[in-house]
Amino acid sequence: MTSAPITVTINGARKTLNVSSRITLADALRDVARLTGTHVGCEHGVCGACTVIIDGLAVRSCLMLAVQAAGSEITTVEGLANKGEFSALQASFRKHHAVQCGFCTPGILTTMHALLREEPDADEERIRDVLSGNICRCTGYVQIVEAVMEARASYSRGSAA
Amino acid sequence: MKFPPLRYLTPQSLDEAIALLEQHGADAKLLSGGQSLMPMLAFRLASCSILIDLKFVPGLDRITVTDRGVELGSRVRWRDIEHDVRLPTVQPLLSMAVKHIAHYAIRNRGTVGGSLAHGDPASELPALAVACGATIAIAGPNGRRSLPAEEFFLFPLITALEPNEVIVSLHFPPWPKARSFGFQEFSRRRGDFAMAGAIVFFDQDKDQNICSPHIGAFGIADTPLRLGEAEKFLLGNRAGSRIFEEAAAHGVRNVDVRADIHADSDYRRALLATLVNRALVEAAQRTSP
Numbered sequence: 001m002t003s004a005p006i007t008v009t010i011n012g013a014r015k016t017l018n019v020s021s022r023i024t025l026a027d028a029l030r031d032v033a034r035l036t037g038t039h040v041g042c043e044h045g046v047c048g049a050c051t052v053i054i055d056g057l058a059v060r061s062c063l064m065l066a067v068q069a070a071g072s073e074i075t076t077v078e079g080l081a082n083k084g085e086f087s088a089l090q091a092s093f094r095k096h097h098a099v100q101c102g103f104c105t106p107g108i109l110t111t112m113h114a115l116l117r118e119e120p121d122a123d124e125e126r127i128r129d130v131l132s133g134n135i136c137r138c139t140g141y142v143q144i145v146e147a148v149m150e151a152r153a154s155y156s157r158g159s160a161a
Numbered sequence: 162m163k164f165p166p167l168r169y170l171t172p173q174s175l176d177e178a179i180a181l182l183e184q185h186g187a188d189a190k191l192l193s194g195g196q197s198l199m200p201m202l203a204f205r206l207a208s209c210s211i212l213i214d215l216k217f218v219p220g221l222d223r224i225t226v227t228d229r230g231v232e233l234g235s236r237v238r239w240r241d242i243e244h245d246v247r248l249p250t251v252q253p254l255l256s257m258a259v260k261h262i263a264h265y266a267i268r269n270r271g272t273v274g275g276s277l278a279h280g281d282p283a284s285e286l287p288a289l290a291v292a293c294g295a296t297i298a299i300a301g302p303n304g305r306r307s308l309p310a311e312e313f314f315l316f317p318l319i320t321a322l323e324p325n326e327v328i329v330s331l332h333f334p335p336w337p338k339a340r341s342f343g344f345q346e347f348s349r350r351r352g353d354f355a356m357a358g359a360i361v362f363f364d365q366d367k368d369q370n371i372c373s374p375h376i377g378a379f380g381i382a383d384t385p386l387r388l389g390e391a392e393k394f395l396l397g398n399r400a401g402s403r404i405f406e407e408a409a410a411h412g413v414r415n416v417d418v419r420a421d422i423h424a425d426s427d428y429r430r431a432l433l434a435t436l437v438n439r440a441l442v443e444a445a446q447r448t449s450p
């Protein structure tokens with residue numbers, strides 16, 4: 001099988017990864033880039049745990065080959081914190097006890113971060129609608145919704161949080 | 162599950178993509194958004210050793226609105242449809258349908274051409290294409306052809322597309338003013354594939370009688386369907402709850418309804434009748450400007 005180098009920007013740093021063309025972006029992030037924050041649950045697009053942000057959009061990293069991401073800018077859950085400080089969204093998850101086992105959390109944080117950057121005024125219905133693509137087996141979602149609702153204040157149109 | 166060994170190719174033009182399909186035959190598959198193909202490959206429900214990504218093929222990602230209707234390039238994503246401000250007026254059913262397709266992150270990558278070629282009988286776009294009498298433009302080694310959506314879907318996951326052909330676009334006929342329309346689907350969870358769904362639209366003549374009724378159904382049979390018998394019930398009648406109920410009940414009577422682990426065929430038929438009725442009631446209250 002052929003292995004080829006791809007260049008991507010991960011959480012602001014340019015990286016060259018040596019990947020075989022069959023491996024998913026999720027596996028490349030975890031096993032090659034050694035960023036294990038991106039979780040792999042179902043490997044067929046259903047659970048949302050593997051969601052990362054590519055060129056601004058939340059996508060399933062299990063449904064993409066790593067080679068498809070060549071040249072793109074990727075944000076994983078590790079890229080949300082700023083110099084070791086939780087982002088407002090992460091801090092809100094902690095405050096509202098929106099994390100239990102934490103398996104779903106990376107995918108939910110990246111999805112909600114991408115959503116709030118696009119739609120900082122998303123209402124509860126919209127947040128729940130988008131959250132329907134991420135399965136959490138622990139929390140029952142109520143605290144997650146509360147955490148996201150409160151974090152909205154730190155996002156405004158066009159600016160990062 | 163992990164993917165089988167794969168080669169990944171990125172043609173720069175439509176002709177190059179077709180030539181690659183010709184060259185590699187059954188070993189190759191086109192890749193668009195990957196939101197159906199990748200799960201199929203992971204589960205070994207599809208197999209191939211070469212993926213031909215269409216992402217660099219120019220001109221496939223446009224939504225064109227003219228007085229001849231709406232044309233969606235095959236690489237138009239669900240996301241692009243959601244964000245297009247023209248579509249709610251020029252093809253409002255499309256804007257309604259796309260909200261039911263998958264989830265936010267999947268809509269960021271899934272595309273029109275992939276959905277048509279995948280041909281899942283429970284998926285929204287193929288059903289809308291059939292209900293609206295849309296046509297599919299296809300390119301192959303011998304040039305272009307175009308096929309009515311009604312002739313395109315043959316069986317679950319089987320279409321009239323030849324292995325060396327590429328879907329170029331989907332064309333919806335013009336949408337007249339003052340048309341009434343409704344879209345209803347039922348699934349167990351938000352974003353899941355529909356257990357059943359109904360798409361309806363009709364116009365009314367100057368005496369308020371229904372003309373050109375269209376009723377589509379999906380999640381029901383091997384392919385998306387038009388419910389001709391239900392349409393006949395409506396034709397020439399005034400819109401109203403009695404006629405809607407009759408059309409819904411009689412219209413589904415002779416449909417060959419599939420059964421699966423989620424719903425037996427009696428339940429699914431009853432569900433379809435309910436959805437057709439709801440979509441008609443919705444249509445009576447929702448008329449485009």
Ligand SMILES: Cc1cc2nc3c(=O)[nH]c(=O)nc-3n(C[C@H](O)[C@H](O)[C@H](O)COP(=O)(O)OP(=O)(O)OC[C@H]3O[C@@H](n4cnc5c(N)ncnc54)[C@H](O)[C@@H]3O)c2cc1C
Binds near residue numbers: 193195270273353
């Ligand atoms: C969790 C989940 C839930 C989903 N729920 C829904 C849902 O509710 N409703 C729904 O409709 N869909 C649903 N989908 C599927 C999704 O909409 C897909 O995006 C779509 O079916 C396929 O589009 P794609 O661009 O991803 O195609 P791909 O996966 O890239 O390709 C699908 C097939 O089409 C072929 N193909 C792609 N482009 C072309 C072309 N231009 N010409 C010829 N052949 C081509 C490929 O070779 C492949 O066989 C869901 C997917 C997931 C993972």
Ligand code: FES
Binds near residue numbers: 042048
């Ligand atoms: S691991 Fe990607 S969606 Fe579940």
Ligand code: FES
Binds near residue numbers: 101103105138139
């Ligand atoms: S916190 Fe355990 S799955 Fe969500």
